[in-house]
Amino acid sequence: MKRRAFLGASTGLLAACTSGLPHWGGAGHAGTSGAAWFHAARRHVATPFGRIACVERGSGPAALFLxxxxxxxxxxxxxxxxxxxxxxxxxxxxLGMGYTEVAHGQDCAPDAQVAMLVALLDALSIERVDVVANDSGGAVAQLLVARHPHRVRTLLLSNCDTEVDCPPPALLPVIELAKQGRFVDDWLGAWHADHALARSSEGIGGMCYADPAHPTDEAIDTYFGPLLSTRRRKANAHAYAIALERNALAGIGPALRRSPVPTRIVWGTADTIFSTASPTFLDNAFGASRGVRLLAGSKLFWPEERPDVIEEEALRLWHASAAASRQGEPR
Structure with missing residues (x-):
């Protein structure tokens, strides 16, 4: 399906689908509570890589959020x-983040994350997924598409690594602190102890969010609490960061150009972590790109602040891909 066709596809269907949509628990607005249902819905799935923490909601074809x-x-x-x-x-x-329990001796590099996701999908008897990804999750998503294209129906990418910006220079101080075993305590520990600092220009809020109300108190506790909870979790978080030093996307270009997976890029233009040239690079990199949407004023973690945009873009991509499949066109 050509890009102009994608932009116009399923507009009426999208409006019909979103009309009257219930926006329950954690819609992403400042002050909205979403932690209770999220924690209650979490389960751990046994894999060779460890017990993978996973929250599931809804029914129908599967969508995987990275x-x-x-x-x-x-x-x-x-x-x-x-x-x-x-x-x-x-x-x-x-692996190495959140509430996942990493197996002893298991590394947390992007390659391992891809293999873990495949094992997770197999354990859940899921053959194919629509992938929605952000930041380092976007790098993992690209590897998943390149290595297992038959497992991915569509890909919705937000601000993330590219082959020529992996890792971004802004991440190098974090990697160095992780090598010293200091990142979790020095940065995450300070933000966890002082939520105002976390939301300031010196914290993750000023660096990665546009709304000064983000990250919320419950988000700070949910993100950093588990990583600070034990020495082993700290070590795994440091291993995750250190593994980002190697360009995991080096040489991925030919596989992305061959990929039949319909891919849409939505990019926050106020991001100071990744290159401003990245959305254009990704648009040209994917053989089945469905174009780019730029979000003025939005930073790296905009999907948390603007779930309405994720909803809109995901539904449009999913419906356009399904319509193309029904008509026998390339997706």
């Missing part, structure tokens, strides 16, 4: 709440 660093699946609470009427929404915590 979070950023140093967050966890809670990042997607608002989007999952909105999209659960249309998909079986799954938000796992990566």
């Amino acid at each position: 979070h950023g660093f140093p967050l966890n699946g809670f990042q997607w609470r608002g989007a999952m709440a909105r999209l659960a009427p249309y998909r079986r929404c799954l938000a796992p915590d990566f």
